[in-house]
Amino acid sequence: MAGSTRERILQTCLALFNAHGLPAVSTHKIAAELGMSPGNLHYHFKTKEQIVTWLFRRFEQKLEALNSSTAGIAAVDDLWLALHLRFEVIGEYRFVYRDMAFLSSEYPALGQRAQALTALELVAAQSLFEGLAAAGVVQASAEQARILALQMVFTTTCWLSFERLIPGRDGRDTDPGLAAFYALTLISPYVSSESRAYLDYLKSKYLG
Amino acid sequence: MAGSTRERILQTCLALFNAHGLPAVSTHKIAAELGMSPGNLHYHFKTKEQIVTWLFRRFEQKLEALNSSTAGIAAVDDLWLALHLRFEVIGEYRFVYRDMAFLSSEYPALGQRAQALTALELVAAQSLFEGLAAAGVVQASAEQARILALQMVFTTTCWLSFERLIPGRDGRDTDPGLAAFYALTLISPYVSSESRAYLDYLKSKYLG
Numbered sequence: 001m002a003g004s005t006r007e008r009i010l011q012t013c014l015a016l017f018n019a020h021g022l023p024a025v026s027t028h029k030i031a032a033e034l035g036m037s038p039g040n041l042h043y044h045f046k047t048k049e050q051i052v053t054w055l056f057r058r059f060e061q062k063l064e065a066l067n068s069s070t071a072g073i074a075a076v077d078d079l080w081l082a083l084h085l086r087f088e089v090i091g092e093y094r095f096v097y098r099d100m101a102f103l104s105s106e107y108p109a110l111g112q113r114a115q116a117l118t119a120l121e122l123v124a125a126q127s128l129f130e131g132l133a134a135a136g137v138v139q140a141s142a143e144q145a146r147i148l149a150l151q152m153v154f155t156t157t158c159w160l161s162f163e164r165l166i167p168g169r170d171g172r173d174t175d176p177g178l179a180a181f182y183a184l185t186l187i188s189p190y191v192s193s194e195s196r197a198y199l200d201y202l203k204s205k206y207l208g
Numbered sequence: 209m210a211g212s213t214r215e216r217i218l219q220t221c222l223a224l225f226n227a228h229g230l231p232a233v234s235t236h237k238i239a240a241e242l243g244m245s246p247g248n249l250h251y252h253f254k255t256k257e258q259i260v261t262w263l264f265r266r267f268e269q270k271l272e273a274l275n276s277s278t279a280g281i282a283a284v285d286d287l288w289l290a291l292h293l294r295f296e297v298i299g300e301y302r303f304v305y306r307d308m309a310f311l312s313s314e315y316p317a318l319g320q321r322a323q324a325l326t327a328l329e330l331v332a333a334q335s336l337f338e339g340l341a342a343a344g345v346v347q348a349s350a351e352q353a354r355i356l357a358l359q360m361v362f363t364t365t366c367w368l369s370f371e372r373l374i375p376g377r378d379g380r381d382t383d384p385g386l387a388a389f390y391a392l393t394l395i396s397p398y399v400s401s402e403s404r405a406y407l408d409y410l411k412s413k414y415l416g
Binding site: 020021023024098099100101102104105106114115116118119122147150151154155157158159161162164165166167182185186188189190 | 358
């Protein structure tokens, strides 16, 4: 079935891009990994750009699904779960943000879509923090909500790239829980006293 | 003079790596840009890795010089200047952090040095915030100083990569002032009331 071959190609490419980086994976390497002739690979996807575009679209869709569910976040533990899920998606497609400089220079159309995605992320994060402020979970002015949104999107976008540079984490898998904890430290100064207990619980779990 | 040819090669490579990305610049491209035969380039530097290693060492040295001067930082405006200078160095060698995934996978020895550099950055940032807390500029516990240090190093390392994704900044040069301002928003919740005036001045300058 052609559908399942396409799916196998996409899954293999995702694993290769994540493991070796987008610049290092040629269509020849992809075909070899699949035990497939380059001609057969070409029958399914004409170019590497087509494959990257398919994977990028799935990444977009997963993040957009998470954005559309932020309206229900009204407590610190909801936010923790939402951040956790977000870092899982970003980790699953980790080549996208990690190799963004190469991706946007090789495939300018995808670079523009990454900017558009970032714009959506910023809007969603800002409305999230305005909602949390309205619910009394955080105490933040509109300007502070804007700053928090920028800090949060910066963190979700770049944390997994930075994590690899932290000494002592070599070779270990990314940890969505640690990433989400770090993101919560950004809102920590703004959290109202009623919501601090859950933050303290997370601190004891991750900094213990 | 051989010295000045080496210098011209290094400066040209720095410009090429910054403009086109480390993966996209081959030694053939470097030689062509210099109007030099590949053999002549090879006489000066045997491999691309050698060139990258030289540039990386200069980057390390510049950051270490900035780290060694953090002891004198005792006010928000000192911190502002220090961050500004740091973002200028990181911008001058912007390929290093932007293309880190490729750099550390192609040249594992440099990847390890980047980790060691990050470790030094974290130590310097933590002692910086402990000093600012001791001077009464910020109010932060030892744990908060550690979190602030992590946030600050994450920001200096990754901000310029993220900035390219922010809508409306396409094609414009990186802005060390904006980057430094963003970094200061992280310490904003911890700043004591006496030091807030300068932060408010910066806010009015950058957020209009």
